[in-house]
Amino acid sequence: MFSNPVRPSVSGAIRTCRSAFVGIFIVSAVLNVLMLTGPIFMLQVYDRVLASGSVPTLLVLSAITIGLYGLSGILDILRSKALLRVSMRVYTSLTNPVLRANIRLPVMLGGKSAGLHPNRDLDTIRRFLGSPGPSSIFDLPFMPFYFLLIFVMHSALGFLALAGGAVIFLLVVFNEYSSRTTTKEVGQTTAAQSKVMETARRNAEVVGAMGMTGRLSQRYGELVTPYFYAQQQATDRSNFYSSTIKLLRMMLQSAMLGLGAYLAIRQEISGGVMIASSIIMARALSPIEQAVSHWPSFVASRQAMGRLNQVLLQCDVDRGLQGLPLPKGDLSIEEMATSAPAEPVVLLQDVALTLKAGDGLGVIGGSGSGKTSFARALVGVWPVLKGAIRLDGSTIDQWTEDERGRFIGYLPQDVELFDGTVADNIARFDKDADVVSIVAAAKLAGVHNLVAGLPDGYNTMIGDGGARLSAGQRQRIGLARALYGNPFLIVLDEPNSNLDVEGEQALSRAILEVRQRGGIVVVVAHRSSALLSVNKLLIIQGGRQVAFGDKDQLLTNVSILNGSMQSGKALANAV
Numbered sequence: 001m002f003s004n005p006v007r008p009s010v011s012g013a014i015r016t017c018r019s020a021f022v023g024i025f026i027v028s029a030v031l032n033v034l035m036l037t038g039p040i041f042m043l044q045v046y047d048r049v050l051a052s053g054s055v056p057t058l059l060v061l062s063a064i065t066i067g068l069y070g071l072s073g074i075l076d077i078l079r080s081k082a083l084l085r086v087s088m089r090v091y092t093s094l095t096n097p098v099l100r101a102n103i104r105l106p107v108m109l110g111g112k113s114a115g116l117h118p119n120r121d122l123d124t125i126r127r128f129l130g131s132p133g134p135s136s137i138f139d140l141p142f143m144p145f146y147f148l149l150i151f152v153m154h155s156a157l158g159f160l161a162l163a164g165g166a167v168i169f170l171l172v173v174f175n176e177y178s179s180r181t182t183t184k185e186v187g188q189t190t191a192a193q194s195k196v197m198e199t200a201r202r203n204a205e206v207v208g209a210m211g212m213t214g215r216l217s218q219r220y221g222e223l224v225t226p227y228f229y230a231q232q233q234a235t236d237r238s239n240f241y242s243s244t245i246k247l248l249r250m251m252l253q254s255a256m257l258g259l260g261a262y263l264a265i266r267q268e269i270s271g272g273v274m275i276a277s278s279i280i281m282a283r284a285l286s287p288i289e290q291a292v293s294h295w296p297s298f299v300a301s302r303q304a305m306g307r308l309n310q311v312l313l314q315c316d317v318d319r320g321l322q323g324l325p326l327p328k329g330d331l332s333i334e335e336m337a338t339s340a341p342a343e344p345v346v347l348l349q350d351v352a353l354t355l356k357a358g359d360g361l362g363v364i365g366g367s368g369s370g371k372t373s374f375a376r377a378l379v380g381v382w383p384v385l386k387g388a389i390r391l392d393g394s395t396i397d398q399w400t401e402d403e404r405g406r407f408i409g410y411l412p413q414d415v416e417l418f419d420g421t422v423a424d425n426i427a428r429f430d431k432d433a434d435v436v437s438i439v440a441a442a443k444l445a446g447v448h449n450l451v452a453g454l455p456d457g458y459n460t461m462i463g464d465g466g467a468r469l470s471a472g473q474r475q476r477i478g479l480a481r482a483l484y485g486n487p488f489l490i491v492l493d494e495p496n497s498n499l500d501v502e503g504e505q506a507l508s509r510a511i512l513e514v515r516q517r518g519g520i521v522v523v524v525a526h527r528s529s530a531l532l533s534v535n536k537l538l539i540i541q542g543g544r545q546v547a548f549g550d551k552d553q554l555l556t557n558v559s560i561l562n563g564s565m566q567s568g569k570a571l572a573n574a575v
């Protein structure tokens with residue numbers, strides 16, 4: 001009944017492809033042996049065919065060489081295909097956890113999540129794994145084999161090759177070291193840029209109306225300049241290293257030929273060995289050159305992997321147990337304190353209260369007193385730093401995130417809907433939702449007639465964020481979404497801020513009906529009309545609980561409110 005899921009990670013996903021990597025390694029080994037086809041052919045032509053003048057030998061050698069080249073071509077294609085499939089397997093096995101992490105990030109890390117894009121990181125890893133880059137990495141371990149062969153041909157040639165190889169290797173290390181910091185800088189600047197752009201796009205109306213486009217463009221430009229500079233530096237360095245390595249390789253090849261010629265003149269080696277050693281040298285160094293040219297994407301992929309592993313670890317918070325019974329009895333809060341995600345400052349503390357099935361709690365207090373913080377902690381999106389919030393004795397995190405949705409309804413202060421139909425939005429995109437439940441939630445929220453009046457009724461597409469609806473319509477559909485499926489705990493954060501009289505009446509009726517069916521409703525309110533249908537009251541001031549009790553009793557005793565509710569008496573009169 002209880003599940004204990006494996007924690008997702010990039011390294012874990014790559015590990016599942018272990019057998020594929022073993023296969024790729026074996027194919028790489030065969031390919032590297034087959035790479036000797038050219039030098040051996042050359043050796044035989046120089047030392048055997050030219051010396052003997054035998055055309056049949058030349059023909060047989062040519063036929064064998066063509067066959068071996070064909071075989072290495074086929075193996076190379078197979079290796080690329082296998083790597084592409086590995087990249088797709090890693091990608092698909094992480095798509096779901098990465099999507100979840102992407103959604104959870106703002107809740108887990110708040111503002112610190114702005115520069116993190118796990119889906120882009122996963123894409124970077126996929127692109128690298130599917131590119132020719134990993135093939136060159138698989139070829140690297142076979143380099144010593146080529147050096148050994150050159151040593152076998154002549155120790156002087158071997159030492160020259162080894163010295164040249166060491167210099168090139170050092171350049172690769174410098175390249176890695178210098179690109180590491182610059183790629184990080186580039187990543188940070190890109191994150192800052194996209195933050196400015198995202199905020200500007202989200203607030204396009206404010207930007208347009210108040211003529212802020214020019215100033216925001218200027219700010220964007222200020223961020224772009226260092227980005228270009230960092231990018232330019234990274235490319236300059238990478239170009240410098242790859243050109244130097246290329247140059248060195250060519251020089252080394254000529255030096256090998258020169259030394260080979262010298263040794264041939266002294267009759268220490270044959271002409272064939274002279275040519276073959278130079279070709280083997282080039283072959284030994286080619287994986288390094290290849291690796292250098294793919295270095296930026298390798299570094300980017302490695303950094304993406306580090307970030308993604310970190311994000312997956314931080315966002316893997318769904319430790320709930322599947323099958324825990326849904327609550328239906330009471331809600332108790334024990335000396336609870338909360339803060340915004342990943343923020344050190346406690347924003348609300350000392351909240352202690354108990355509610356029973358059928359209770360309705362009104363939460364009041366001045367602006368910035370902590371009402372929304374309370375609502376967010378209650379639905380489990382803000383962390384409980386101290387104390388506990390319990391439903392039938394269990395804390396919210398003991399249920400899986402998906403199951404939590406079956407007993408929690410939440411209407412946030414700023415209602416955002418999703419791109420889809422009205423029905424999709426009310427049903428929280430549940431594919432198995434039945435029309436009866438959708439219509440029941442809409443009727444309970446008093447929004448059925450409004451929806452029926454839309455061009456396509458419940459099938460009306462409402463655009464991204466509910467852009468084609470008014471603020472009041474969005475709020476009422478948001479209320480229907482919170483009520484959908486008859487959740488036990490319904491938290492409404494200023495549900496009437498955009499409602500007309502009819503909407504407010506529907507809201508009061510909905511709260512009463514939820515209470516009558518044994519649910520608990522928590523209503524954060526500035527306007528007293530939202531409190532008509534509640535029986536309990538919580539008063540918050542300065543991030544602390546000031547009072548909690550029966551609404552009627554409290555209203556006669558307390559007169560400490562500010563903001564729109566100037567005093568307890570005023571509130572009493574209003575209610």
Ligand SMILES: Nc1ncnc2c1ncn2[C@@H]1O[C@H](COP(=O)(O)OP(=O)(O)OP(=O)(O)O)[C@@H](O)[C@H]1O
Pocket residue numbers: 110340343347365366367368369370371372373374
């Ligand atoms: N994401 C956040 N990060 C840091 N501080 C925050 C965050 N959200 C709110 N706060 C701070 O927490 C305090 C309480 O805010 P909260 O939104 O809970 O107040 P509220 O009572 O709902 O106010 P209002 O009635 O104006 O909506 C405020 O001082 C606010 O500045």
